[in-house]
Amino acid sequence: SQQGEEDPQALSIQEGENATMNCSYKTSINNLQWYRQNSGRGLVHLILIRSNEREKHSGRLRVTLDTSKKSSSLLITASRAADTASYFCATDAWSNNDMRFGAGTRLTVKP
């Protein structure tokens, strides 16, 4: 079963705007990761945030984690057409070594 659920399922914005995607999960986690997938291709790792961290930055990406609400958000600032892709959150737990992905958010950035 899926662990993470992304919201919204699809998001369409203009170039230069910020894009925010959310991820909720059900059970306690060890870490949460965000991945990006261009259409039909392999996933590319964006950022990892550990359960004891609250916020992390990487270039134009900002990830927050609220373990009390079992949720995370991914913010992409000053979006570009090249950011058009699907974004997935993935979680793993202390209790096992499998990784659970959500269904993803499809982001479209219009030039």
Add this chain to the structure above:
Amino acid sequence: EAQVTQNPRYLITVTGKKLTVTCSQNMNHEYMSWYRQDPGLGLRQIYYSMNVEVTDKGDVPEGYKVSRKEKRNFPLILESPSPNQTSLYFCASSTEGRAFDEQFFGPGTRLTVL
């Protein structure tokens, strides 16, 4: 170049005809994993391996087999494929044998079972 490779990239087969999808990584990673991706369902883990000769079931292992005889290879075997196994398959590997490290994904194998 550090990478995960999968073969074949595309495969059309018929019900019941055994097939193997190969996966190989050149990063000396201990952890390897197979996922399937279906529309609206995201990625679901099929099997994973923490190290040579160590494999475990993921979320959707039914109808699949794996083996890990060498560190670099992790083939996915479908003994008797069925149409519900039509999907996009990804192999991934990770450092230090820990699931919560960054996973490197292969380019995917699109399988159609008629």
